[in-house]
Amino acid sequence: MTHVMVEDILAQVRAALERDDYAAAAAALEPMRAADQADLFIELDDRQQTALLTRLDPEDSADILEEMEDEEAARLVTTLSHDAAVRIIDEMEPDEAVDLLGELEPHHQEHVLSRLEDEAELRPLLLHPEDTAGGLMTSEYLALGRRMTAGEALAALRTWRPDVEDIDEVYLIDRHGRLTGMVGMRRLLMADHATVLADLNDPEMVSAPAGTDQEEVARLMARYDLSTLPVVDSQGVLIGVITIDDVIDVIEEETTEDFQRFGGGEPLDRPYLESGVLTVVRKRIGWLLLLFLTETLTGSVLRHFEAEMASVVSLAFFIPLLIGTGGNAGSQTTSTIIRALAVEDLDRRGLWRPLIHEATVGVVLGGLMAAVAYGRALLWGTGPAVALTVSVAIFAIVVWANVLGSVLPILANRLKIDPTVVSGPAMSTLVDATGLFIYFTVAGLILAF
Amino acid sequence: MTHVMVEDILAQVRAALERDDYAAAAAALEPMRAADQADLFIELDDRQQTALLTRLDPEDSADILEEMEDEEAARLVTTLSHDAAVRIIDEMEPDEAVDLLGELEPHHQEHVLSRLEDEAELRPLLLHPEDTAGGLMTSEYLALGRRMTAGEALAALRTWRPDVEDIDEVYLIDRHGRLTGMVGMRRLLMADHATVLADLNDPEMVSAPAGTDQEEVARLMARYDLSTLPVVDSQGVLIGVITIDDVIDVIEEETTEDFQRFGGGEPLDRPYLESGVLTVVRKRIGWLLLLFLTETLTGSVLRHFEAEMASVVSLAFFIPLLIGTGGNAGSQTTSTIIRALAVEDLDRRGLWRPLIHEATVGVVLGGLMAAVAYGRALLWGTGPAVALTVSVAIFAIVVWANVLGSVLPILANRLKIDPTVVSGPAMSTLVDATGLFIYFTVAGLILAF
Numbered sequence: 080m081t082h083v084m085v086e087d088i089l090a091q092v093r094a095a096l097e098r099d100d101y102a103a104a105a106a107a108l109e110p111m112r113a114a115d116q117a118d119l120f121i122e123l124d125d126r127q128q129t130a131l132l133t134r135l136d137p138e139d140s141a142d143i144l145e146e147m148e149d150e151e152a153a154r155l156v157t158t159l160s161h162d163a164a165v166r167i168i169d170e171m172e173p174d175e176a177v178d179l180l181g182e183l184e185p186h187h188q189e190h191v192l193s194r195l196e197d198e199a200e201l202r203p204l205l206l207h208p209e210d211t212a213g214g215l216m217t218s219e220y221l222a223l224g225r226r227m228t229a230g231e232a233l234a235a236l237r238t239w240r241p242d243v244e245d246i247d248e249v250y251l252i253d254r255h256g257r258l259t260g261m262v263g264m265r266r267l268l269m270a271d272h273a274t275v276l277a278d279l280n281d282p283e284m285v286s287a288p289a290g291t292d293q294e295e296v297a298r299l300m301a302r303y304d305l306s307t308l309p310v311v312d313s314q315g316v317l318i319g320v321i322t323i324d325d326v327i328d329v330i331e332e333e334t335t336e337d338f339q340r341f342g343g344g345e346p347l348d349r350p351y352l353e354s355g356v357l358t359v360v361r362k363r364i365g366w367l368l369l370l371f372l373t374e375t376l377t378g379s380v381l382r383h384f385e386a387e388m389a390s391v392v393s394l395a396f397f398i399p400l401l402i403g404t405g406g407n408a409g410s411q412t413t414s415t416i417i418r419a420l421a422v423e424d425l426d427r428r429g430l431w432r433p434l435i436h437e438a439t440v441g442v443v444l445g446g447l448m449a450a451v452a453y454g455r456a457l458l459w460g461t462g463p464a465v466a467l468t469v470s471v472a473i474f475a476i477v478v479w480a481n482v483l484g485s486v487l488p489i490l491a492n493r494l495k496i497d498p499t500v501v502s503g504p505a506m507s508t509l510v511d512a513t514g515l516f517i518y519f520t521v522a523g524l525i526l527a528f
Numbered sequence: 529m530t531h532v533m534v535e536d537i538l539a540q541v542r543a544a545l546e547r548d549d550y551a552a553a554a555a556a557l558e559p560m561r562a563a564d565q566a567d568l569f570i571e572l573d574d575r576q577q578t579a580l581l582t583r584l585d586p587e588d589s590a591d592i593l594e595e596m597e598d599e600e601a602a603r604l605v606t607t608l609s610h611d612a613a614v615r616i617i618d619e620m621e622p623d624e625a626v627d628l629l630g631e632l633e634p635h636h637q638e639h640v641l642s643r644l645e646d647e648a649e650l651r652p653l654l655l656h657p658e659d660t661a662g663g664l665m666t667s668e669y670l671a672l673g674r675r676m677t678a679g680e681a682l683a684a685l686r687t688w689r690p691d692v693e694d695i696d697e698v699y700l701i702d703r704h705g706r707l708t709g710m711v712g713m714r715r716l717l718m719a720d721h722a723t724v725l726a727d728l729n730d731p732e733m734v735s736a737p738a739g740t741d742q743e744e745v746a747r748l749m750a751r752y753d754l755s756t757l758p759v760v761d762s763q764g765v766l767i768g769v770i771t772i773d774d775v776i777d778v779i780e781e782e783t784t785e786d787f788q789r790f791g792g793g794e795p796l797d798r799p800y801l802e803s804g805v806l807t808v809v810r811k812r813i814g815w816l817l818l819l820f821l822t823e824t825l826t827g828s829v830l831r832h833f834e835a836e837m838a839s840v841v842s843l844a845f846f847i848p849l850l851i852g853t854g855g856n857a858g859s860q861t862t863s864t865i866i867r868a869l870a871v872e873d874l875d876r877r878g879l880w881r882p883l884i885h886e887a888t889v890g891v892v893l894g895g896l897m898a899a900v901a902y903g904r905a906l907l908w909g910t911g912p913a914v915a916l917t918v919s920v921a922i923f924a925i926v927v928w929a930n931v932l933g934s935v936l937p938i939l940a941n942r943l944k945i946d947p948t949v950v951s952g953p954a955m956s957t958l959v960d961a962t963g964l965f966i967y968f969t970v971a972g973l974i975l976a977f
Contacts, residue, residue, distance in 0.1 A: 112732055112734075112752055114751045114752055114753075233717065236714075236717060236718060237717070237718050240718050247696035247712070247713055247714060263696070264696055264713045264714055264717065265685075265696060265713055268682065268685060268686070268713065268717060269685060269686050269689050283561055285561075300776075301773075301776045301777075301780065302563045303561055303563055304563075304773035304776075305773075306755050306772060306773070323755060323772055323776075324750075324753035324754075324755070327749075327750045327753075327772075327776070327779070328750075330776070330779060330780075331750065331779075331871060334783050334867075335867045335871060337787075338786075338787075338790070338863050338866065338867045339860075339863050339864055339867065341787070341790060341791075341863060341952070342790075342859045342860050342861075342862060342863020342864065342952065343856050343859050343860050343863070344860040344863065344864065347864065350868070350872050351864055351865070351867075351868035351872060351874060351882070351885075352868070352872075352874070352877060352881060352882070352885065356885065356888045356889050356892060357892070359864075359885075359889045360889055360892045360893055360896075363857075363860045363889075363893060364893060364896060366856070366860070367853065367856055367857060367860070367893060367897065368896075368897070368900065370852070370853070370856050371849070371852075371853050371856075371897060371900065371901070372904075374848060374849045374852045374853065375849060375904060377848035377849055377852070378845045378846060378848075378849055378908065381844060381845045381847075381848075382845055382908075385841065388841065388844060389841055392834065392837065392838055395830060395837060395844050395847075396827045396830045396831055397827060398830075398844075398847055398848065399823060399826035399827075399830075399847065399848070399851055399960050399961075399964065400820070400823045400824060400826055400827055402848055403819070403820075403823045403826070403956065403957060403960055404816065404819070404820050404823065406855075406953070406956060407792050407815070407816055407819050407820075407953040407956075407957070408812075408816060410791045410792050410952055410953050411788075411791050411792050411793040411812045411815070411816070411953070412791075413791060414787050414788050414790060414791020414792070414793065415788055415791065415793065415796065415800055415808075416800070417787065418783075418784045418787045418788065418800075419799070419800035419801070422780060422784060423799050423800060423801075425800060425801070428801060432801060433800070433801070436800075436801065436805065436808075439805045440805050440808045440809055440812075443805060443806070443809045444809055444812060444813060444816060447809075447813060447817075448816065448817070448820065451817065451820065452820070455821075455824060459827065459831075502952075503790075503791065503859050503951075503952030503953065503956075504855070504856040504859050504860070504952065507852065507855060507856075507952075507956060508852060508856070511848050511852055512848075515848065
């Protein structure tokens with residue numbers, strides 16, 4: 080569906096709503112895919128959303144709510160009658176329904192939950208924290224006794240006709256409900272009817288305990304190319320299945336969080352333009368202040384070297400240049416190290432290898448930058464002694480920034496701190512004060528104050 | 529498989545290799561999953577890798593090569609005899625085999641390709657650029673005539689027993705091979721045997737032309753929760769299918785690239801510790817130099833205000849603090865905007881809304897920082913006039929940084945430049961020179977030089 084078509088349908092829906100023709104508006108929305116419907120939907124005002132939601136087929140309404148942010152969907156549900164809310168939530172996938180229910184006020188949640196058809200199925204799902212395997216899993220999956228034959232299994236499926244989202248695996252359980260294996264639907268289909276399911280078992284099956292962190296779930300599924308991941312309780316009993324589409328959302332969400340931390344702010348919980356000014360300020364002011372206070376160290380260093388600065392004013396001209404370059408070199412290093420920690424499990428290789436690698440890179444980069452800086456300083460008409468000072472200082476600062484930039488994220492990771500906290504802004508700030516100290520110390524040695 | 533177990537097996541494999549017992553080494557590797565085997569494998573030296581690869585079951589060797597980086601796998605293949613190489617590559621998934629073949633020297637590629645069983649199938653795949661839908665697709669999928677009945681289809685599948693990776697959909701084609709629809713395996717299994725496939729068609733199917741960029745493929749599959757995506761040529765003929773596991777690799781790769789650009793370096797093509805020092809230097813020196821030369825503007829600004837600095841030396845103490853804070857505020861903004869561009873299609877909402885949003889955030893943040901800066905300056909014993917200068921300057925710089933930080937990534941995006949180029953380091957550098965100019969202009973107004 081192209082951009083233009085979406086705009087077109089939006090206009091049709093709006094026109095229909097203007098004349099309070101909800102049937103026409105619903106008809107215009109009908110042929111679109113859920114993700115596109117949801118995009119359209121959030122452009123409407125509250126009154127229109129509520130009116131439309133109760134007129135659409137409950138299955139379509141459920142799809143739209145599934146595509147929306149949980150908080151937004153929950154807010155919308157509170158504007159509906161209990162009847163309408165129950166009718167729609169009953170059509171949602173269990174994992175999505177639970178995410179939405181989790182955002183409702185406790186009494187409202189209880190009220191809706193107690194009237195849902197799937198109450199018994201949803202209630203246990205609500206117990207798992209949202210960012211764990213248990214919080215991601217759905218309770219709609221296929222589980223069959225491992226002693227069944229393929230023929231019995233196929234006959235059972237044809238009679239039962241289960242509605243199981245996108246799960247194309249049959250999970251095998253023993254008589255205690257414990258997960259013992261897995262058979263792909265295609266394998267089952269092609270098997271000899273007399274074969275016992277246990278003999279069709281895929282030996283490469285991976286499962287995860289309910290408490291597994293969602294980042295670890297994503298890592299497992301990406302590593303082993305899984306499209307579904309069964310979830311078990313502490314007794315090994317199969318309690319749910321995670322589908323890859325939910326994990327892609329997790330990966331996207333975690334990337335966004337990493338990016339925002341990397342940029343020196345706390346992640347926003349909601350889409351950018353829907354986050355109020357004060358929310359954005361609250362997410363940023365903490366880091367901005369902390370970095371500011373750390374950065375005041377630069378003032379202390381400069382005051383310490385006040386006499387030197389006053390005697391050779393041209394030293395001051397190079398301050399932003401030197402500390403800026405140090406910050407950039409450090410930022411280049413941390414960004415590489417942070418991703419290597421996330422994707423390649425770099426920490427397994429120890430602290431020394433990356434440290435030496437980056438120090439070596441720093442020596443080469445620093446040497447090149449020193450040569451350029453020397454030339455640039457002379458071109459500005461700076462005396463050779465100051466030019467030499469700048470050149471030596473930039474070499475030392477780049478090497479220092481590369482070392483800091485490699486060690487700090489790894490140490491953070493070991494201390495179970497998200498390594499993105501040692502990100503661009505934090506890195507620049509750390510390098511600024513120490514870089515100035517290096518600069519004036521070099522100046523002292525060369526210019527012999 | 530836990531970390532300890534992997535270490536354990538690695539020790540067993542090493543010990544077996546020491547005594548040249550390749551059978552024992554292969555047996556130790558056998559029960560592991562391919563991803564774990566590959567991890568182990570890269571720890572071995574070249575001679576051991578080659579020896580082991582020819583002794584393992586070709587199917588296992590193929591799995592290991594699939595898990596390795598393409599370049600690394602290709603390098604390894606060149607150490608094998610043609611016979612061994614052909615035997616292993618014939619067991620690889622077509623999309624993975626093609627990626628590997630693409631890395632071989634042309635004459636070597638031709639030599640291997642001409643002896644492969646799947647030659648006819650692989651040759652057309654080689655024509656598609658690696659980073660397009662055509663480059664990601666596999667040629668092993670299920671396509672059936674849309675006029676077949678479900679019963680005929682099931683019977684055909686049971687006789688044919690196709691080996692089709694993780695694809696649980698049957699694609700429907702007309703007599704010209706054009707894609708007309710899709711039926712999920714589960715749906716097919718449960719359908720009445722007399723139903724015609726076309727009547728089981730999933731109306732929500734999405735497909736992509738072969739030239740579609742891999743980022744767009746990832747966006748489509750994430751947006752519509754697809755686990756497979758059929759690929760068509762310009763006539764609409766079905767030519768391949770993309771599976772979600774390959775797309776997760778794409779997402780991971782693109783995230784790493786974005787991170788490294790965001791940190792101010794060009795992305796590395798290979799795992800970090802396997803990238804040589806000179807490669808890393810080459811990826812970083814360009815940006816570091818460019819930023820350095822831009823940063824020299826700060827020197828020009830400072831020389832321009834040399835007299836002011838000499839008359840009020842304490843102004844210099846605040847230079848790193850002010851420009852550092854500006855850089856941090858700008859970096860916070862760009863990181864948010866860049867992700868909103870990638871995930872929420874922010875550009876669709878125009879330039880003004882984010883601009884005004886960020887300017888407002890900047891006014892609040894700048895106001896708070898100005899108050900803190902004023903207090904901090906007085907605490908340092910700075911005179912009230914200079915303290916006021918610092919305070920007003922920091923307010924103006926933060927607002928300015930937020931505006932720049934919101935506008936530049938959006939403009940870059942419109943000019944089809946990757947918005948991450950206006951990342952942390954570039955942002956800090958741009959804010960440094962302009963921030964100094966703001967600072968000394970404010971100083972001129974307040975201190976009336």
